[in-house]
Amino acid sequence: MNQSFQKYITKIKEYWTSRTKKQKITILAVFLAVVIFSAALVFFATRTTMAPLYSNLSPSETGAIKESLDERGIKSEITDGGTTIKVPEEYVNTLKVELAAEGIPKSGNIDYSFFGQNAGLGMTENEFNVLKLDAMQTELANLIKGIDGIKDAKVMINLPETGIFVSDQSEEASASIVLETKPGYQFEEEQIKALYHLVSKSVPNLPTDNIVIMNQYFEYFDLKKENSSPSAAFASQQEIKKQVERDVQRQVQNMLGTLMGRDKVVVSVTADIDFTQENREENIVEPVDKENMEGIAISAQKITETFTGNPDQAGGVVGTGENDVTNYNEAAQGSNGDYEKIEETINNEVNRIQKKISESPYKIRDLGIQVMVEPPVPDDPNSLPQERVDDIKKILGTIVRTTIDKKAADTELTDEMIEDKVVVSVQPFKGKIEFSDEKAHVLPWWAYAVGGILLAIIALLIFLYIRAKRNQEFEEEFAEEEETIPFNVPDVNEEQDTESSLRRKQLEKLAKEKPEDFAKLLRTWIAED
Secondary structure, three states: OHHHHHHHHHHHHHHHHOOOHHHHHHHHHHHHHHHHHHHHHHHHHHOOOEEEEEOOOOHHHHHHHHHHHHHHOOOOEEEHHHOEEEEEHHHHHHHHHHHHHOOOOOOOOOOOHHHHHHOOOOOOHHHHHHHHHHHHHHHHHHHHHOOOOEEEEEEEEEOOOOOOOOOOOOOOOEEEEEEEEOOOOOOOHHHHHHHHHHHHHHOOOOOHHHEEEEEOOOOEOOOOOOOOOHHHHHHHHHHHHHHHHHHHHHHHHHHHHHHHOHHHEEEEEEEEEEOOOOEEEEEEEEOOEOOOOEOEEEEEEEEEEEEEEOHHHHOOOOOOOOOOOOOOOOOOOOOOEEEEEEEEEEEEEOEEEEEEEEOOOOEEEEEEEEEEEOOOOOOOHHHOOHHHHHHHHHHHHHHHHHHOOOOOOOOOOOHHHHHHOEEEEEOOOOOOOOOOOOOOOOOOHHHHHHHHHHHHHHHHHHHHHHHHHHHHHHHHHHHHHHHOOOOOOOOOOOOOOOHHHHHHHHHHHHHHHOHHHHHHHHHHHHHHO
16 A cells, blocks of 8 residues: 555656656646636535614614524624624524514514403503603604615604693693604705694694604604795796706707717806796687678577558658658659568677687796807817808707797897807817726626636636646657557676575575575585595
8 A cells, every 4th residue: 555655656756757847846836736727616506695684773672683693502702893693594483473473673663463362451541641652653664664765763752731621721732853864864844844744744743843853863854834025936946947947958968978979068058038827817708700790690580571562551751750660752643653671680699709728837938058069179270161150059049949949029029039049159168077997896806706717717627628738748658658668788897696606695695694694504514525
């Protein structure tokens, strides 16, 4: 066994000493790559992925959960200053269910479920009121924590005492709320308004004026009330004006930025807005057929009367006196006359239009757009052709024409008027800020892991290829040695061993190794002689 081991050691030494320096470095590099790959494979295969079990815990809650996990023999980690506890990822769902069944974590607050579990006949009214107030504060805090941007909430409610008599006026309640908001989160006015109404409607007889809300940075969230004062109206109008100018400016900036480049265009917009608002009612009557000024006949009546004979029999008094009939023709005396009367009545229906018009709260009366463009070659304004400048003016003119209210303008907009409202200036930008284009590319950890695995696989393949090639060369050399037949050629100068010379050598060896035996042998030979 030892001889075989020594034989392999000798072959390895001979193989190593026969390699060149470059080959030795390659073999060592391959060996190290295989070791690193194996270590990384073992590390990732045996590593335990930790996932958060609970977050935003108090120190007492963290301690209770840690103690329960230690009793179960489950590995855990506490991070984020003791507010987060992590466990192996495969145990997260199971532990949440098991700990919830044990009532862990216990927040220390009382909710409405407490009354169903602990309320009894021995509870006094004062105790009940205290527990009710605590439960109300807990439930309201849970509602507030569900709002986006709020991590935690503390609520303090002050409820007035109920009067003994019916005639006693009930006092108003009050509430103080401290929010733990997410860093950098900006609440909009609608969110603050909704928060105030949520608190006001959750507590009886609690007006919004009696609510105070602040965050952990001592920033107050005040409820802005609607104000109809002239200053508030002016501020609202200015905000609308800025919004209109900003929308047009962004539209032009995006369009020209795509055409010329984002850092090649600067846009400024000014607007004149008419905030005059009109509410009027119009009652219009017009014929159905406007060309002939006729309506639709809904009823018609025609009466025709004729008479032939003596005019005295026709009746009536000739003349224009008090009892005379107007336009009654006098008949000739002693002759017969004819009488005819035609009466026609037609009832026409017309269009009756009733309009209640509320004009828009504002109208864009005038609009001006000023654009500065940097030429492609900053120091050469002629590098931007005039055709391109004319195209930009046409685009801006179309925006102005479609934005200005047609009724607000006193006269029709002409091309000359549109050109006066658009200005395009071509010149280099001297105050432009240049940013570095170099960006730090951060690769995720798995990219490095995949790269390391690929390098290890490549190194392993190279090692296997080199080893196969070396084995092939070794087998070829061994085959050549077997094919070679050795010939033993005796040396001419070497002394040939005879029987006498062999015997002499044996005697010399015996004399050196066993002198006593050699002496006995000599005495025997002498005695025989």
